[in-house]
Amino acid sequence: MTTPEEEALDAYSRTVIRVVEQVGPAVVSIRPMGSSQRRAAVELMGSGFFIAPDGYLLTNSHVIRPIRQPEVTLIDGRTFPARVIGQDPVTDLAVLRVEHEGTFPAARLGDSSRLRLGQLVVAIGNPLGFQFTVSAGIISGLGRALQGPGGRIIEDIIQTDAALNPGNSGGPLVDSRGQVIGVCVATLLGAENIAFAIPSHTAEWVAALLIKEGRIRRAYLGLVVQVRPLSWPPEAVGLEIVEVDRRGPAAQAGLQEGDILVRVGGQPVSSLGELHRFLAHWPPGQPLAVQVLRHRQLRTFTLIPQELPSPASR
Numbered sequence: 558m559t560t561p562e563e564e565a566l567d568a569y570s571r572t573v574i575r576v577v578e579q580v581g582p583a584v585v586s587i588r589p590m591g592s593s594q595r596r597a598a599v600e601l602m603g604s605g606f607f608i609a610p611d612g613y614l615l616t617n618s619h620v621i622r623p624i625r626q627p628e629v630t631l632i633d634g635r636t637f638p639a640r641v642i643g644q645d646p647v648t649d650l651a652v653l654r655v656e657h658e659g660t661f662p663a664a665r666l667g668d669s670s671r672l673r674l675g676q677l678v679v680a681i682g683n684p685l686g687f688q689f690t691v692s693a694g695i696i697s698g699l700g701r702a703l704q705g706p707g708g709r710i711i712e713d714i715i716q717t718d719a720a721l722n723p724g725n726s727g728g729p730l731v732d733s734r735g736q737v738i739g740v741c742v743a744t745l746l747g748a749e750n751i752a753f754a755i756p757s758h759t760a761e762w763v764a765a766l767l768i769k770e771g772r773i774r775r776a777y778l779g780l781v782v783q784v785r786p787l788s789w790p791p792e793a794v795g796l797e798i799v800e801v802d803r804r805g806p807a808a809q810a811g812l813q814e815g816d817i818l819v820r821v822g823g824q825p826v827s828s829l830g831e832l833h834r835f836l837a838h839w840p841p842g843q844p845l846a847v848q849v850l851r852h853r854q855l856r857t858f859t860l861i862p863q864e865l866p867s868p869a870s871r
Contacts, residue, residue: 798817
C-alpha cells in the first residue's frame with residue numbers, strides 16, 4: 558500500500574529518489590586536509606565513492622593529483638584522512654583508502670557494456686562546493702574520446718546530459734537499478750548539456766590492478782582508436798585508428814589513420830576496454846602482431862610496444 562506522498566510522485570521521481578537513497582551514502586567529497594569547504598570548493602575539491610566496505614574508494618586521477626594529503630567527508634558529516642593507493646592518468650582514475658575500524662556503505666559497480674542510448678542515469682557529487690547534489694538525465698552517447706585534464710585522450714567515454722560541474726568529477730553515474738555504470742569525469746567547455754563519464758567496466762579492472770599493485774604498467778602503441786561497425790565481415794566491429802603518434806610504435810610499423818584494428822596478439826578486439834586490458838598485460842619491448850583491415854584487405858603488422866610514457870614526459 559502506497560502512502561499519499563508516494564502517490565504524489567511519478568515513476569520517474571520515485572526511481573531517482575530510490576537510486577539516491579541507495580547510492581548516496583557511499584558518495585564523498587574530497588579536498589585537501591585541513592582546508593575549509595569554501596576555500597577548496599572551486600579548484601581543489603572533487604567527489605568519490607566507496608567501492609568496498611573496508612574503505613577503498615574510487616575517484617578521478619586529476620582530482621587527487623594536486624592534493625598532497627586528501628581527506629574525505631561523508632554525507633553524514635564525518636571526515637577522515639585518505640591515503641592514495643594508486644592512480645592511472647590514462648583512464649583518469651585513482652583509488653584512495655580510508656583506514657578506519659568500522660565499515661563504510663559501498664556502491665556496486667554495474668555492467669556498462671549493456672548501456673543503451675536514452676537510458677536514465679543519475680549523477681551524485683559535489684559540484685562547485687555544493688555538497689551532495691543530484692542531477693538526472695539520459696545516456697546521450699557511447700564510445701566517445703575525450704582529451705583529459707593531463708592532455709591524454711581518454712577513450713570509450715559515456716556521454717550524458719545529466720548536469721555536471723567542477724566538483725562532480727570522481728562521483729558516480731548510476732543507472733535506474735542503483736548500480737554505478739560510470740565515473741563522472743568532465744564537461745565540455747563552451748557546450749551545454751554535454752558531460753562525460755568513464756565506463757564502469759574500465760573502472761572495475763583499473764581499480765582492481767591499482768589495489769593489487771599500486772600502478773598500471775601498460776604497453777604503448779601510439780594510436781587513438783574508436784569503435785567502428787564493420788560491413789565486412791558482417792555483424793562485426795573493429796577499432797578504427799583515428800590518430801597515430803608519428804614517433805610511436807604503430808607509425809614505425811606502418812599503421813595508418815583509417816586502418817581498422819581487428820586482432821591484437823591473435824585475440825579479436827571489439828572494444829576499447831578489451832584493448833586496454835590486453836595492453837595492461839603485454840610486456841613492453843616484446844614484439845606484438847596486430848591485424849588490421851585496410852581497404853577491405855586483412856594485413857598483419859609487427860609492433861614493438863613501448864612502456865607508456867608518464868604525463869610529464871610527453
